[in-house]
Amino acid sequence: MASSPVHCDLDFSRPGRQHGHLYLPFSYNMAGWANLMVPITVLNGERGGPTALALAGNHGDEYPGQVALLRLSRELKLEEVRGRLILVPCLSMHASKAMTRLSPVDGKNFNRCFPGRPDGSPSEVLAHYLSSVLFPLADIVIDIHTGGRSLDFVPCAHMHLVPDLQQRERMRAGTEAWNSELAFLYADIAGSGLLPVEAENQGKTVITTEMGGGEAVPASVHRLTQSGLRNVLRHFGVLDGRPATRRELGIKPVRWVQALDREDYRFAPESGIYENLVDLGAEVSAGEPVGQIHFIERPDREPVPVVAASAGVLIGARSPSVVIQGDCVACIAHDVTW
Numbered sequence: 001m002a003s004s005p006v007h008c009d010l011d012f013s014r015p016g017r018q019h020g021h022l023y024l025p026f027s028y029n030m031a032g033w034a035n036l037m038v039p040i041t042v043l044n045g046e047r048g049g050p051t052a053l054a055l056a057g058n059h060g061d062e063y064p065g066q067v068a069l070l071r072l073s074r075e076l077k078l079e080e081v082r083g084r085l086i087l088v089p090c091l092s093m094h095a096s097k098a099m100t101r102l103s104p105v106d107g108k109n110f111n112r113c114f115p116g117r118p119d120g121s122p123s124e125v126l127a128h129y130l131s132s133v134l135f136p137l138a139d140i141v142i143d144i145h146t147g148g149r150s151l152d153f154v155p156c157a158h159m160h161l162v163p164d165l166q167q168r169e170r171m172r173a174g175t176e177a178w179n180s181e182l183a184f185l186y187a188d189i190a191g192s193g194l195l196p197v198e199a200e201n202q203g204k205t206v207i208t209t210e211m212g213g214g215e216a217v218p219a220s221v222h223r224l225t226q227s228g229l230r231n232v233l234r235h236f237g238v239l240d241g242r243p244a245t246r247r248e249l250g251i252k253p254v255r256w257v258q259a260l261d262r263e264d265y266r267f268a269p270e271s272g273i274y275e276n277l278v279d280l281g282a283e284v285s286a287g288e289p290v291g292q293i294h295f296i297e298r299p300d301r302e303p304v305p306v307v308a309a310s311a312g313v314l315i316g317a318r319s320p321s322v323v324i325q326g327d328c329v330a331c332i333a334h335d336v337t338w
């Protein structure tokens, strides 16, 4: 890969804790020699453990991961770190401030920019830096998502079914270590260029999540995000200590579900006002309406139902009421055993 124009003021090999920034060259009308600055923290315990790269704010309007990494970067004692931990609490800083999914700087979806380009837009340049500099440093890549403002999810860790069986098994065990009630095998139904796919292609053990969604984040979701992250880091030996088991925590064995078929993702057939008919996390049967679309300008029209193609659990549901034709409004997942 071509070299990156991004400057980093950290030395990843230096022992101890360092807070610094990535500097992306950037110009605008009032500053010709400016930078877009991305905060980054490294904790290097130098005791022979693996390196984990933990990321949040891939999409700006997904906040639990950003809070979890901010807290971890300050609260973690260096003595707890066996290996090396690289934390980027907010990949899409301007989107986070603007409460948007896409970057207001270049209009890009950061999670469709991989592997990136050194001569591209700021999102593409940062994606290229991750692909060419940060991923090669890491054994484990953790990318914390939520449904953002568009979808509400049952809080869960999730993963792709990567073809390499050893890598898949490492990812399965790490995903379970998040200790979410559901663990979710998901498919990419909306384009390519995803961050986790690039990390998977580089052979990394990739752990991802959907920690709820929406603008209001319950304390329980924040707790699960923070406890899950720490437990995963203990599981892989990045942090000291034995990982907490589900039995110790008094929670049921994990329920693995999958949504790998396109028909598991339901899209709005028309624009209108969406009414969720089923509670998030509820079981649904084949053909059951999970929501319906109303037409504010046409009180005479019957609402149009959105039905489950097959039986399963409603793992993701539309959050904003106004929908545009083609929006994903529901995700229905099915039990699966390993």
Ligand SMILES: [Zn+2]
Pocket (backbone or CB within 6 Å): 058, 059, 062, 145, 146, 147, 148
């Ligand atoms: Zn996301």
